[in-house]
Amino acid sequence: EAARRLDWTTPPRRALERREPPTFAWYAGGRTNLSTNALDRHVHAGRGDATALIALDERGGRRSLTYGELLTEVERVAAGLRGLGIGKGDSLTIYMPTSAEAIIAMLATVRIGAIHCVVFAGFGAGALGDRIRASGSRLVLATDVTYRKGKAVDLLAIVDDALAAGRGGVEHVVVLRRETAARPSREGELSWDELLAAGDGRNGRVEDTSAEDPAFILATSGTTAKPKLAVHTHGGYGVHIASMGDWVFRLRAGETWWSTSDIGWVVGHSYIVYAPLMAGAATIAWEGALDHPDADNAWSIIEREGVTGVFSSPTAIRLLMRYGEDVPRRHDLNTVERIFSAGEVLNAPAWEWLQRTVFQDRVPVIDHMWQTETGGPIFGNPYGVGLLPIKPGSAGLALPGVEADVVDADGRPVGPGEKGIMRILRPFPGLITTLWGEPERYVADYWDRIPGGYYVGDAAHIDEDGYVWFAGRADEIIKIADHRIGTIEVETAFMRHPAVAEAAALAEEQLQGRLRIAPTLVATTSEVQTADMRRRMTQAWGLEPLDFYGTTEAAVVAAAPLLVLEPCSAQALLPDALAVSAWKTSTNASPSRRRTCSRQSSEGRSEKRRWVTCRIPSGAHSGQRASGRTAFTPST
Numbered sequence: 286e287a288a289r290r291l292d293w294t295t296p297p298r299r300a301l302e303r304r305e306p307p308t309f310a311w312y313a314g315g316r317t318n319l320s321t322n323a324l325d326r327h328v329h330a331g332r333g334d335a336t337a338l339i340a341l342d343e344r345g346g347r348r349s350l351t352y353g354e355l356l357t358e359v360e361r362v363a364a365g366l367r368g369l370g371i372g373k374g375d376s377l378t379i380y381m382p383t384s385a386e387a388i389i390a391m392l393a394t395v396r397i398g399a400i401h402c403v404v405f406a407g408f409g410a411g412a413l414g415d416r417i418r419a420s421g422s423r424l425v426l427a428t429d430v431t432y433r434k435g436k437a438v439d440l441l442a443i444v445d446d447a448l449a450a451g452r453g454g455v456e457h458v459v460v461l462r463r464e465t466a467a468r469p470s471r472e473g474e475l476s477w478d479e480l481l482a483a484g485d486g487r488n489g490r491v492e493d494t495s496a497e498d499p500a501f502i503l504a505t506s507g508t509t510a511k512p513k514l515a516v517h518t519h520g521g522y523g524v525h526i527a528s529m530g531d532w533v534f535r536l537r538a539g540e541t542w543w544s545t546s547d548i549g550w551v552v553g554h555s556y557i558v559y560a561p562l563m564a565g566a567a568t569i570a571w572e573g574a575l576d577h578p579d580a581d582n583a584w585s586i587i588e589r590e591g592v593t594g595v596f597s598s599p600t601a602i603r604l605l606m607r608y609g610e611d612v613p614r615r616h617d618l619n620t621v622e623r624i625f626s627a628g629e630v631l632n633a634p635a636w637e638w639l640q641r642t643v644f645q646d647r648v649p650v651i652d653h654m655w656q657t658e659t660g661g662p663i664f665g666n667p668y669g670v671g672l673l674p675i676k677p678g679s680a681g682l683a684l685p686g687v688e689a690d691v692v693d694a695d696g697r698p699v700g701p702g703e704k705g706i707m708r709i710l711r712p713f714p715g716l717i718t719t720l721w722g723e724p725e726r727y728v729a730d731y732w733d734r735i736p737g738g739y740y741v742g743d744a745a746h747i748d749e750d751g752y753v754w755f756a757g758r759a760d761e762i763i764k765i766a767d768h769r770i771g772t773i774e775v776e777t778a779f780m781r782h783p784a785v786a787e788a789a790a791l792a793e794e795q796l797q798g799r800l801r802i803a804p805t806l807v808a809t810t811s812e813v814q815t816a817d818m819r820r821r822m823t824q825a826w827g828l829e830p831l832d833f834y835g836t837t838e839a840a841v842v843a844a845a846p847l848l849v850l851e852p853c854s855a856q857a858l859l860p861d862a863l864a865v866s867a868w869k870t871s872t873n874a875s876p877s878r879r880r881t882c883s884r885q886s887s888e889g890r891s892e893k894r895r896w897v898t899c900r901i902p903s904g905a906h907s908g909q910r911a912s913g914r915t916a917f918t919p920s921t
Contacts, residue, residue, distance in 0.1 A: 287524050287527075287528045287686075287714070288300065288312055288315070288520075288524050290524060290527040290528060290531070290563075291317050291322050291520075291523050291524060291527065291563075292317065292321060292322055292326050293315050293316060293317045294316045294317065294493050295314065295315055295316040296315055297311075297312035297313060297314050297315030297496055297520065298313060298314035298315070299312075299313060299314070300312065301712065306732075307728060307731075307732040307739075308718060308719075309712045309718060310496075310497055310521075310718065311496065311497075311518075311520055311521035311524070311712070311714045312496040312497075312520040312521060312524065312714075313496065313497065314496075315495070315496040315520055316493050316494065316495055316496065317494070317496055317519055317520055317523060318395065318396065318398075318491050318492060318493070318494045318519055319392075319395045319500050319519050319522075319523050319559055319563075320359065320392050320393075320395050320396035320491055321396075321491045322523060322527075322563050323392060323558075323559055323562035323563050324337075324352060324355060324356040324359060324392065324562065325356065325491065327352045327538075327562075327565050328352055328353050328356055332352055332538070332565060333351060333352050333353030333356075334351050334352075334353060335351060335352055335538070335539065335565065335567070336349055336350075336351055336352075336541075336567040337350055337351055337352040337354075337355045337562060337567060337568070338350045338355055338385060338388060338562075338567070338568055338570060339541070339567055339568070339569045339570070339590060340384055340385035340388075340569075340570045340572070341569060341570070341571050341572070341586065342384070342432055342571070342572040342573050343432055343433075343434075343435070343572070343573030343574060343577045343578060343582070344432055344573075348385050350385065352562075352565075355389070355392075355562075358385075358389045359389050359392045359393045359396060359489065360393075360396075360488075360489025360490075361481055361484060361489060362389050362390055362393035362480065362481070362484075362489075363393040363394075363396045363397050363484075363489035363490075364483075364484030364485075364487040364488055364489040365393075365480040365481050365482070365483045365484035365487070366393060366394065366397055366399065366424075366480075366483075366484075367397060367484065367487045367488075367489075368482075368483030368484045368485070368486075368487045369424065369456075369457060369475075369480070369483050370423075370456075371394075371397065371399050371423060371424055372397060372398065372399065373397065373398030373399065373492055373494070373498075374398065374399070374400070374498075375399045375400070375423050375424075376399065376400040376401070376402060376420045376421050376422050376423065376502065377394060377399060377400070377401055377402070377422050377423060377424040377425065377426065378401075378402045378403075378404060378413075378416060378417045378420060378422040378424070378425045378426070379391065379394075379401055379402070379403045379404070379425075379426045379427075379548075380403075380404045380406060380413055380425060380426070380427045380428070380440060380443075380444060381403075381406060381426060381427060381428045381431075381440075381461065381548075382406045382428060382431035382432075382440075382547075382548075382572045383547050383548045383549075383553060383557065383570045383571060383572045384428070384570065384572050385570065386428075386461050386477065387403075387426075387428075387548055388548065388557070388558055388570060390426050391403065391501075391548065391554075391558055392558070393489070394501075395494075395500045395501065395519070396489065396491050396492065397489075397491075397492050398492035398494045398498060400420075400499045400500065400501055400502055401500075401501045401502075402416055402417075402420040402422060402501065402502045402503065402504075402514070403501070403503065403548055403549055403553075403554070404416050404417075404504075404549060405547060405549025405550065406428070406431050406440055406547075406549060407547075407549070408443075408549075409443060410443045410444075410446035410447040410450070411447075411450075412512075413443060413444065413447040414446075414447035414448065414450045414451060415511070415512050416504055416512050416514075417447060417448070417452075417453055417455060418451055418453035419504075419511070419512050419514055419721070419722070420502055420514060420721060421453065421454055421722075422453065422454065422455055423454050423455065423456050423457075424455065424456065424457050424458075424459065425444065425448075425455055425457075425458045425459070426459045426461075426480075427440060427441060427444045427458060427459070427460050427461070428440055428441075428460070428461045428463065429441045429460055429461070429462045429463055429464055429467040430463055430464050430467065431572065432572060432573055433573060433574055433577075434573075434574050434577050435577060435578065437463075437464055439467075441460060441467055441468065442468075444458065456473070457473055457474070457475055458471075458473060458474045458475070459474075459475045459476070459477065459479075459480045460474060460475070460476060460477070461476075461477045462476060462477070494519050495519070495520070496518060496519055496520025496521065497518055497519075497520060498518060498519055499516050499517070499518055499721075500517055500518055500519045500522060500523075501516075501517055501554065502514045502515065502516050502517075502721045503515050503517070503551055503554065503657055504657075505656070505657040505658060513720055513723075513726070513730070514720055514721035514722070514723075515551075515657050515658050515717045515720065515721075516717055516718070516719050516720065516721050517554075517660050517715075517717060518718070520714075521660075521714040521715060521716075521718075522660045522661075522714070522715055523559070523563070524714045524715075525659075525660050525661045525686075525713065525714040525715030526555045526556070526559055526560040526563070526660055526661040526715065527560060527563050527564070528661075528685075528686075528714075529560075529661040529662045529665075529684065529715075530556070530560035530561070530563065530564055530661075531564070531669050532667050532669045532670050532684065532685060533625075533653060533662050533665045533666070533667060533668060533669060533684065534556070534560075534594060534596070534623075534625060534668065534669060535594070535623070535668055535669035536560060536561055536564035536566050536594070536669075537564055537565070537566065538564060538565030538566060539565065539566070539567075540566050540567070540593040540594065541566070541567045541569065541590055541591050541592050541593055541594075541620075542556075542561045542566045542567065542568050542569065542592070542593065542594045542596075543568075543569040543571070543586065543587070543590070543592045543594070543595050543596070544556045544557045544561075544568070544569075544595075544596040544597075545571060545575060545583070545595070545596065545597040545598070545601055546596070546597075546598065546628075548570075550657075551655075551656075551657040551660065552596070552598075552627065552628065555660060555661050556596055556661075557569075557570055560661070569586070569590060569592065571586070575601055575604060575605065576604060576605070576608070580605075580608040580612050581612055581615065581616070583601075583605060584612060584613045584615070584616040584618065585616060587616065587618055587620070587621060588616045588617050588618065588620075591620045592620060592621060593620055593621065593622050593623075594621075594622060594623055594624075594625070595621060595623075595624045595625070596624075596625045596626070596627070597624070597625075597626055598626060598627065598628035598629070599626055599628060599629050599630065599631045599632065599635055600628065600629070602626060602631065602635050602638075602639055603632075603635050606635060606638050606639075610638070610642045610643055613643045614643075618643075618644070621644070621648055622648055623648055623649050623651065623668055624639065624644075624648060624649070624650045624651065625650075625651050625652075625653060625668075626650065626651070626652050626653075627652070627653050627654060627655060627662070630652065630654075630678065630680070630755050631650075631652040631677075631678070632678065633677040633678045636650055636652065636677040636678070637677065640675075640677075649666075649668065649672055649675060650675075651665065651666045651668055651672075651675065651681070652665075652666075652677075652678075652679065652680055652681065653665030653666065653680055653681055654680035654681075654753070654755060656741070658716065658717045658731070659713075659715050659716055659717075660715030660716070660717075661715045662684055663683070663684055663687045663689070663709070663713070663715075664680040664681050664682065664683055664684060664687070664689075664753045665680065665681040665682070665684050666681040666682070667684065667685070676748075676750075676752050678754065679748075679752040679753060679754050680752075680753045680754070680755055681752060681753065682751050682752055682753065683751075683753070686713040686714065687709065687713050688709065688710040688711050689707060689708060689709050689710060689741075689753075690708055690710060690738075690747070691703070691704070691705040691706065691707055691708070691745055691746055691747050692705050692706055692708050692735060692737075693705050693706070694706065694735070695735075695736070696708070696735050696736030696737045696738075699746075701746075701747060701748055701749045702746055702747075702748055702749070703746055704744055704745070704746045704756055705744065705745070705746065706735055706740070706741075706743075706744060706745075707741040707742075707743050707744070707745045707753075707755075708735055708737065708738040708739065708740065708741065709738050709739035709741060710737070710738045710739075711738070712739075716739065742758060743755050743756075743757070743758060744756045744757055744758065
């Protein structure tokens with residue numbers, strides 16, 4: 286039934302087809318294409334004059350395209366790609382900001398049966414080059430610059446450096462030029478106009494692709510070693526994002542939808558580009574920083590464009606939260622019906638600020654969870670079907686088609702409220718079936734990690750009502766006495782402090798057989814004291830006031846003033862495992878950028894580690910004393 290949301294040239298013979306474990310296929314035998322489901326069917330239904338895409342940037346640029354206009358532009362680029370020899374099964378890399386041309390290129394690529402690999406336009410040459418070569422791209426589509434915080438960022442230089450380290454199979458580089466000051470064109474490099482000219486005599490007709498044909502490949506977020514390229518298909522992926530677009534987000538024709546993400550991430554693929562267009566909505570694509578040119582920017586866009594649905598990240602919400610509630614209250618936000626958040630857990634304090642302080646409980650603020658590998662939501666609140674009670678901090682329930690449980694390391698289910706490893710019990714349409722060029726790694730990383738299902742990689746528990754509570758990565762759970770604590774719970778405990786605007790916690794290396802955890806805080810006042818933090822942490826966990834952190838340093842780093850607590854030895858250990866000697870800052874390191882911290886362990890060994898502080902805004906305060914420790918003097 287869900288498959289009927291797509292137009293098929295050949296209907297599938299079945300939904301799920303099991304193959305050699307753990308491989309599977311969705312909608313085998315069916316033929317469909319993401320591009321025609323996003324564009325053609327609306328034009329054929331007489332909605333060609335409806336707004337499809339609104340591209341905005343922080344310089345005040347605005348470009349609006351109807352479904353008919355967007356289809357025409359996509360067909361022109363599709364013909365140009367064919368003129369350059371790109372066809373079904375070929376891969377290409379798109380290194381462009383979230384702009385109209387980039388989205389047109391994505392739709393044109395899948396239209397001809399080629400496979401796009403979009404790389405976030407904030408990545409450097411190393412990451413870009415790795416993805417170009419790993420994807421086997423024959424073509425690179427790039428922009429000379431992107432605009433961020435009022436500055437033109439040189440992307441073309443990054444492309445040059447990436448290809449200088451190895452071109453792989455790249456035959457051409459197509460550059461969309463925005464700045465006259467960019468370097469001259471080089472051999473093998475084409476302009477955007479030359480790409481379009483290559484389509485003369487060619488057609489932009491849609492390729493009749495199989496449901497199992499790859500539509501795009503995308504590196505999983507968090508990749509730190511060799512890129513792990515997830516492969517999504519026209520059929521299963523299309524059905525999943527369209528279904529969840531209805532069941533979770535209630536996307537609908539004629540509304541104005543804004544996902545504040547970037548096309549370099551899976552959220553941008555699914556809910557800036559494909560799903561909103563499949564639903565017939567007008568989707569907003571924003572290039573730039575949410576708080577530029579001023580703190581009013583995001584709220585101004587919502588008011589000016591009449592946005593009805595918003596999808597943002599907890600990080601973005603906390604960014605807006607730093608500016609206070611007076612900013613959104615300057616704007617008419619009455620068109621907003623619902624707000625969604627994903628990318629990490631939406632901590633309860635951030636949820637409360639948006640839900641109650643800003644929108645005064647007029648609209649629901651809904652957290653949910655998914656991954657690059659799942660294409661769309663897997664846990665959430667089915668707003669489009671019927672809103673269930675919201676539990677702040679929970680990702681919601683397993684969504685239709687998703688069967689999941691929480692297990693221990695041996696694959697045994699744990700009871701309600703008990704932390705363990707999240708497991709998916711059976712495939713669903715959005716789940717990837719392989720990694721690009723690495724089928725063995727796919728099996729090893731996702732199906733062999735725990736018995737009986739797909740390894741999500743996150744620690745969680747499910748409460749007595751079936752709501753899922755994520756605690757962090759499965760390998761970052763800290764055991765203190767009889768408690769199992771995740772990094773997300775540490776962050777949430779800090780966020781409860783009224784002066785803390787942002788918190789991040791990382792599990793570090795083992796010490797005496799136990800993990801320790803190091804939080805970094807960004808606060809809106811210099812009044813935060815370590816003792817208060819310690820008290821809040823112990824209260825949040827229901828523990829006795831043990832000394833969890835060891836020693837902590839604090840420094841004022843911005844004129845809010847923002848306070849960053851960056852402990853060298855934030856330990857989550859039993860008392861008998863704590864060493865009493867203090868960590869000391871090395872005098873031969875640049876303290877505002879990188880530090881080496883050393884101490885004598887209880888066994889007399891010297892332990893060292895290095896860490897990098899946050900980027901310090903201009904106008905930062907000089908070093909001050911905080912919590913009895915000497916703070917450092919920050920620099921830009």
